[in-house]
Amino acid sequence: MSLEKIQILEAEITNYAITDKATLENFRLAYLKREIPALMGEIKNIAPELKKEYGQAVNALKGLAEEKFFSTQDALENVSEAGKTHTIDFTLPTIPHELGTLHPITLVKNRVVQIYERLGFTQADGPEIENDWHNFTALNFPPDHPAREMQDTFFLEKDPDIALRTHTSSVQVRYMQNHKPPMRAIMLGRVYRNEAISARAHCFFHQVEGLYIDEKVSMLDLKQTLYHFAKEMFGEGTTVRFRPSFFPFTEPSAELDISCGMHNPKGCSLCGGSQNICKGTGWVEIGGCGMVDPAVLENCGIDSEKYTGFAFGMGIERITMLKYQIKDLRLFSENDVRFLRQFV
Numbered sequence: 001m002s003l004e005k006i007q008i009l010e011a012e013i014t015n016y017a018i019t020d021k022a023t024l025e026n027f028r029l030a031y032l033k034r035e036i037p038a039l040m041g042e043i044k045n046i047a048p049e050l051k052k053e054y055g056q057a058v059n060a061l062k063g064l065a066e067e068k069f070f071s072t073q074d075a076l077e078n079v080s081e082a083g084k085t086h087t088i089d090f091t092l093p094t095i096p097h098e099l100g101t102l103h104p105i106t107l108v109k110n111r112v113v114q115i116y117e118r119l120g121f122t123q124a125d126g127p128e129i130e131n132d133w134h135n136f137t138a139l140n141f142p143p144d145h146p147a148r149e150m151q152d153t154f155f156l157e158k159d160p161d162i163a164l165r166t167h168t169s170s171v172q173v174r175y176m177q178n179h180k181p182p183m184r185a186i187m188l189g190r191v192y193r194n195e196a197i198s199a200r201a202h203c204f205f206h207q208v209e210g211l212y213i214d215e216k217v218s219m220l221d222l223k224q225t226l227y228h229f230a231k232e233m234f235g236e237g238t239t240v241r242f243r244p245s246f247f248p249f250t251e252p253s254a255e256l257d258i259s260c261g262m263h264n265p266k267g268c269s270l271c272g273g274s275q276n277i278c279k280g281t282g283w284v285e286i287g288g289c290g291m292v293d294p295a296v297l298e299n300c301g302i303d304s305e306k307y308t309g310f311a312f313g314m315g316i317e318r319i320t321m322l323k324y325q326i327k328d329l330r331l332f333s334e335n336d337v338r339f340l341r342q343f344v
């Protein structure tokens with residue numbers, strides 16, 4: 001009966017020796033063209049209650065024959081002219097998948113966030129396109145302050161003035177308007193200035209702004225915070241210098257210098273060479289800071305009798321140059337993979 005026939009064919013197919021293209025063709029004609037189609041033709045004559053079992057058996061047989069045919073056909077086609085089959089060498093190294101790396105600016109931004117988050121600072125954000133009030137007026141810039149003029153600011157619209165923000169201090173203003181003291185926040189982002197591009201200046205760069213407002217916040221809190229930041233970012237032995245300075249929105253104001261570890265007029269050990277970023281002084285300025293001017297607090301709706309606060313703004317590129325000894329600011333935006341690959 002037909003099921004027995006199927007079993008016989010199954011054994012035949014399994015044991016059929018295909019050695020070359022001719023035997024392969026014989027196999028195809030015998031089973032795929034003759035025997036199996038004949039078995040399929042039989043289905044209509046099978047008793048209904050056996051049809052299912054029979055049909056499944058024929059299909060399985062067909063699958064077996066096809067599998068043998070196609071896999072042997074593949075193997076025969078892979079026989080090279082010399083008659084050798086290709087083999088897979090499992091000891092060969094795999095083709096490497098190239099992984100991207102984080103941009104050095106991103107690495108430093110992440111580290112900055114990590115350091116300040118541990119001190120309880122939250123992160124805030126603001127727009128890069130800003131109006132005059134948030135970028136200048138609320139921060140106590142007098143109407144004729146040179147920073148408002150065309151050589152520094154990229155204006156997008158005039159009267160009312162809309163510009164690309166020149167610093168992240170504009171986000172400070174927005175944050176104070178929308179939050180109540182006590183507040184402790186950092187704001188990171190891109191800023192724009194109409195400057196000639198060189199190794200030391202660019203028309204866009206990144207800043208991190210910090211703001212801490214509460215009762216009885218003092219210059220001591222500011223110094224300790226920035227001192228802690230410098231040690232975390234650059235290492236224990238880092239020396240920090242606060243230099244008196246002026247900003248319209250802070251009183252008193254200071255600039256923060258980090259020692260680049262040099263005491264050699266030809267160049268420092270950290271930034272190296274004659275084109276060193278410290279200009280041979282041994283100190284690199286990384287940002288400004290100070291106690292928030294009471295007028296700024298009032299402009300933003302904060303009671304300056306009750307609250308005091310400090311603020312700072314640091315250049316991420318400067319920090320990165322110092323940390324990784326990078327001498328040219330333009331490298332950050334050129335996207336040369338030879339440069340970027342070094343920051344794995």
Ligand code: DAH
Binds near residue numbers: 167209289310311313
């Ligand atoms: N906005 C200043 C700049 O771009 C940096 C700065 C100085 C920010 C003092 C501050 C600050 O918050 O208190 O040069």
